[in-house]
Amino acid sequence: MSVTKIIKCSNCGVFNTNREYCKNCNALISDTKKRQIKEAQVKQDQIDVVLHEKENPNLAERLKKHPNLFYRIIGWILYSAIMIVSLIGAGLAWFIAMVAAG
Template identity: 75%
Template sequence: MASKRIVKCPNCGVFNTNREYCKNCNTLISHQKKRELKKQAVEQQEIEKVIYEKENPNLAERLKNHSNIFYRIFGWILYSVITIVSLIGAGLAWLIAMVAAG
């Protein structure tokens, strides 16, 4: 036996039985459908974010792939410096956490 679902439209106040959209004003009233649409929107935003990051690399990545050899060398040096500074910062954070933990 299917359950009977009665939902009041938040837009016009009409009670609807077993419907996803209001029969009076065609407003979306199904919570399941709203969740699905929200999930699709979040997935689309994530896809757009990845595409943007792929199409717009940072300065070091652009310099590493430059046609001029001097810019390419500078790009690799910049990339190496950023990596070394990040490793030093991670090491210091780990050391501080270990000292604080006792």
């Protein structure tokens, strides 16, 4: 069984039968095609974000991999300081949540 889809073009107002693009103005009118394009764009955006994070590490990560030993030591100290501050913040948040819970 074939389903006939009649879609009105939002650009020019022409009714199209079983088409993804308008026969008059060639605008995209298919919802399934629009969803596929949107999904592909979202996936590509996520890939771009991951690649950007991988190619541009933060200062501590760059210093930890530096060829100079002095800079590597500074990188590890900076990384350790960030971790300690994060642990203190997490512990403080946990303590406040426990006090608030009673």
